[in-house]
Amino acid sequence: MNIRSILALAPVIPVLTIEHIDHAVPLARALCAGGLRVLEVTLRTPAALPAIEAMRKAVPDAVVGVGTLARPGDFVTAGSAGAQFGVSPGLTAEMAAAARAASFPMLPGIMTPTELLAGLGWGYDTFKLFPAQQAGGIGMLKALGAPFPEVVFCPTGGITRATAPDFLALPNVACVGGSWVAPTDKIRAGDWAAIEQLAKDAAGLAKAK
Numbered sequence: 001m002n003i004r005s006i007l008a009l010a011p012v013i014p015v016l017t018i019e020h021i022d023h024a025v026p027l028a029r030a031l032c033a034g035g036l037r038v039l040e041v042t043l044r045t046p047a048a049l050p051a052i053e054a055m056r057k058a059v060p061d062a063v064v065g066v067g068t069l070a071r072p073g074d075f076v077t078a079g080s081a082g083a084q085f086g087v088s089p090g091l092t093a094e095m096a097a098a099a100r101a102a103s104f105p106m107l108p109g110i111m112t113p114t115e116l117l118a119g120l121g122w123g124y125d126t127f128k129l130f131p132a133q134q135a136g137g138i139g140m141l142k143a144l145g146a147p148f149p150e151v152v153f154c155p156t157g158g159i160t161r162a163t164a165p166d167f168l169a170l171p172n173v174a175c176v177g178g179s180w181v182a183p184t185d186k187i188r189a190g191d192w193a194a195i196e197q198l199a200k201d202a203a204g205l206a207k208a209k
């Protein structure tokens with residue numbers, strides 16, 4: 001699957017921080033049951049790589065990506081864990097080289113027109129705008145759409161249930177990323193029913209045609 005077809009699978013990509021490996025499978029099951037199949041497991045905790053592996057084994061419906069890719073070596077370890085796509089907060093020449101050799105497609109992060117131009121030069125046409133809200137949000141995406149009409153975004157960072165519909169209504173937005181569908185307190189409490197409900201609600205946010 002290429003990155004655009006992955007982004008077309010659901011309007012919201014849950015951005016997940018997994019503190020304990022035991023949370024991984026029930027969390028992925030709850031999100032998939034709610035209709036969000038595309039998951040981003042951030043490399044912010046030691047449990048992240050084992051979590052990706054466990055989700056791949058136990059939840060075949062999920063499309064499991066790795067987030068917070070920041071060092072070239074991350075691409076190899078994430079690929080070995082079974083990551084099906086990769087997301088990064090930014091993009092450097094070293095990372096672009098590592099991404100080319102990786103076993104999965106990439107959604108690189110950008111925040112400025114110059115970073116976007118560098119990404120286009122490395123062959124990308126689909127980006128994470130990060131941090132989306134802080135970078136200018138809706139207005140920034142509209143402004144980028146003028147010189148770069150062919151570029152598609154998954155804005156992430158500071159997006160909430162309340163603001164997601166406005167992002168999804170933009171023609172250059174495929175889907176949004178957000179942590180609101182898997183809040184830390186609900187993961188810690190093992191409240192998978194509540195997370196499934198949040199996912200159901202987010203999955204109902206139709207992408208405007």
Ligand SMILES: O=C(O)C(=O)C[C@H](O)[C@H](O)COP(=O)(O)O
Binds near residue numbers: 015130156157159179
């Ligand atoms: O670690 C990464 O690479 C990330 O992807 C950062 C996340 O995009 C933001 O942390 C989104 O989180 P919220 O703003 O809470 O929705």
